[in-house]
Amino acid sequence: MALVTGASSGIGLEFARLLAARGHDLVLVARSKCRLDDLAKELGTAHGVAVKAAPMDLGLPGSAQVLWELTENQGLEIEILINNAGIGLYGEHSVLGPAQVASMLQLNILSLSELCQRYGAGMGQRGKGWILNIASTAAYQPTPYFAAYGASKAYVLNFSEALAMELEDQGVVVSCLSPGPSDTAFFSDMDQRGLQVEALAKGGRRSARAVAEVGLERLFAGKLSSIDGRINALKARSLRLVPRAVVARFSKTLMTATSAAGPAVRAH
Numbered sequence: 001m002a003l004v005t006g007a008s009s010g011i012g013l014e015f016a017r018l019l020a021a022r023g024h025d026l027v028l029v030a031r032s033k034c035r036l037d038d039l040a041k042e043l044g045t046a047h048g049v050a051v052k053a054a055p056m057d058l059g060l061p062g063s064a065q066v067l068w069e070l071t072e073n074q075g076l077e078i079e080i081l082i083n084n085a086g087i088g089l090y091g092e093h094s095v096l097g098p099a100q101v102a103s104m105l106q107l108n109i110l111s112l113s114e115l116c117q118r119y120g121a122g123m124g125q126r127g128k129g130w131i132l133n134i135a136s137t138a139a140y141q142p143t144p145y146f147a148a149y150g151a152s153k154a155y156v157l158n159f160s161e162a163l164a165m166e167l168e169d170q171g172v173v174v175s176c177l178s179p180g181p182s183d184t185a186f187f188s189d190m191d192q193r194g195l196q197v198e199a200l201a202k203g204g205r206r207s208a209r210a211v212a213e214v215g216l217e218r219l220f221a222g223k224l225s226s227i228d229g230r231i232n233a234l235k236a237r238s239l240r241l242v243p244r245a246v247v248a249r250f251s252k253t254l255m256t257a258t259s260a261a262g263p264a265v266r267a268h
């Protein structure tokens with residue numbers, strides 16, 4: 001059975017579709033109960049798999065434990081864990097609400113880590129399992145105006161690589177995929193505000209389906225960590241050769257948004 005977080009839209013929805021098409025029973029997690037219920041029906045009917053919707057806010061402390069207890073109590077054995085749910089708060093860090101930032105870090109970092117810990121332990125005992133954590137190309141450099149988001153994804157990348165080394169001897173594969181800009185609701189707030197950040201422009205975004213396909217392919221190939229898309233990979237890797245101060249400044253230039261209403265980098 002596979003558990004996908006953030007399965008109600010975007011890349012997570014495509015992970016759920018692809019796994020169901022491969023015949024995996026599923027647990028679907030996100031906050032939107034209606035969307036999960038509809039998807040569970042759709043996938044169950046189309047592929048004859050058992051699909052359970054588990055509506056849950058993983059931005060709340062304690063939620064990872066609640067989710068784990070829910071699957072344990074129902075005797076659901078999770079063999080594949082896709083830690084995909086994540087949000088990115090855009091704006092000057094000093095202006096963002098501390099509670100919003102804390103909730104994002106709980107979701108992007110703490111819940112992800114705890115789910116790896118809890119489900120990874122069971123996989124290790126059974127001697128088999130696959131964990132895919134979704135980071136971002138933002139993990140590879142500082143990202144002004146996405147400062148805490150980018151740092152949370154650097155955590156996901158570093159943590160996943162270390163965890164992979166710990167769990168490999170127990171037969172568990174841990175893989176980390178870093179997508180670049182992808183065509184999902186992730187940027188909807190920025191798009192609605194008319195913000196134009198060249199590096200994130202709509203035309204250059206990869207489809208959610210393509211990202212999910214690459215993620216599963218790399219996971220089952222046992223790849224430690226990888227970047228989705230050749231150009232994204234080239235950009236991220238080339239930055240390693242450049243001094244960090246230069247990369248930070250370059251990243252600031254790229255991430256500075258403009259709109260018809262003038263500079264709009266402050267969060268609201």
Ligand SMILES: NC(=O)c1ccc[n+]([C@@H]2O[C@H](COP(=O)([O-])OP(=O)(O)OC[C@H]3O[C@@H](n4cnc5c(N)ncnc54)[C@H](OP(=O)(O)O)[C@@H]3O)[C@@H](O)[C@H]2O)c1
Pocket residue numbers: 005006007008009010011012029030031032056057058059060084085086087088107134135136137178179180181182183184185186187208
């Ligand atoms: N799109 C990109 O350009 C891009 C680039 C790099 C990395 N990523 C990463 O890819 C992953 C998927 O994002 P996406 O692009 O597919 O965006 P998306 O379409 O906005 O999907 C995000 C998913 O996470 C769920 N989610 C959000 N907050 C949650 C919470 N507090 N508790 C539980 N579930 C929550 C959302 O469902 P509900 O709203 O129903 O809770 C939704 O299913 C994220 O980790 C993101 O950081 C995306």
